[in-house]
Amino acid sequence: MQKIRLVTVTGSRTNTLHPMLNHYNDLVDEIYVVVYEWDGFSTYDIVYEIVKEFPKAKIVRREIKEKFNWEYVTQLYNETKLLHPNDWWVVSDDDEFHIYPKPIRELISDCEENNWEFVTGGFIDRIGENGEFPQINEHTNIWTQFPLAGFFRYPMSGACPNKVCIMKGSIKVASGQHYAEFEDGTNSWGESHPKRYPIRDGEGLIQVHHFKWDSTCVDRIKAVADIKKEYAFSTEYELMYNAIQWNDFKIDINNDEFMFERMNTNNHFDYIKWDRLTRIIIKI
Numbered sequence: 001m002q003k004i005r006l007v008t009v010t011g012s013r014t015n016t017l018h019p020m021l022n023h024y025n026d027l028v029d030e031i032y033v034v035v036y037e038w039d040g041f042s043t044y045d046i047v048y049e050i051v052k053e054f055p056k057a058k059i060v061r062r063e064i065k066e067k068f069n070w071e072y073v074t075q076l077y078n079e080t081k082l083l084h085p086n087d088w089w090v091v092s093d094d095d096e097f098h099i100y101p102k103p104i105r106e107l108i109s110d111c112e113e114n115n116w117e118f119v120t121g122g123f124i125d126r127i128g129e130n131g132e133f134p135q136i137n138e139h140t141n142i143w144t145q146f147p148l149a150g151f152f153r154y155p156m157s158g159a160c161p162n163k164v165c166i167m168k169g170s171i172k173v174a175s176g177q178h179y180a181e182f183e184d185g186t187n188s189w190g191e192s193h194p195k196r197y198p199i200r201d202g203e204g205l206i207q208v209h210h211f212k213w214d215s216t217c218v219d220r221i222k223a224v225a226d227i228k229k230e231y232a233f234s235t236e237y238e239l240m241y242n243a244i245q246w247n248d249f250k251i252d253i254n255n256d257e258f259m260f261e262r263m264n265t266n267n268h269f270d271y272i273k274w275d276r277l278t279r280i281i282i283k284i
Helices: 017-024 044-051 070-081 104-114 153-157 217-227 234-246 274-281
Strands: 004-010 030-037 057-064 088-091 096-099 118-127 148-150 162-168 206-210
Touching (some): 017 044, 030 044, 030 070, 057 070, 088 104, 104 162, 118 153, 118 274, 153 234, 162 206
Parallel strands (some): 004 030, 118 206
Antiparallel strands (some): 088 162, 118 148, 118 162
């Protein structure tokens, strides 16, 4: 089998980068890190110190652009994958931790045998005790710092919960890495696509555990909302900020719509509402 490479774009936030690289270190062969900065803001030195702890990882690019341009971030993902267009890539933001329904190499073998070219996933939002936003400590297990798993970002702000997680380098992802895009102008929205690993009762959908919701997230969400730019999805971020503010800057873990469960093993079967959530996500 060809090498499995991972690409992540990091910069505006670095406190999840170390646990994220650690999570993927034994799952892939190489890790490509792109550092995204803007005028007057740089985390390159911090990222460099983190990345050098992982022999499989390397910084492959450093870019300066206007802040919070998520469309440009997607462009960086697509351009990096094209360095090896025929190989398999994992695409993951630095706060996204994939949990696979079977070993990743088995997923890719299934794809190669059936001419599928990408595997999709859906978000599971992680939060701290009582719906609070924990302060991430790199010396503490991030999974235990965020013991509750649910689905609250989409109900609160309308943010798309779909992700393209594993793909051939030639597969182009749409803004936000939510869908695959094709030359004929179509994308992978919907319940099935001939190039997509099929979804069977949640079995073919990767869980993307999202550790966005730490002690810094309220300020970060407000900053993105305040720039009021379409490329930053500022309207969506403003909705999220207002919803968090309305609930006294916590997430309501008793809201049945948010489908919270306490995690114990953090494997694919730990979140018992996944089949139900899958049916929701693939229709969005």
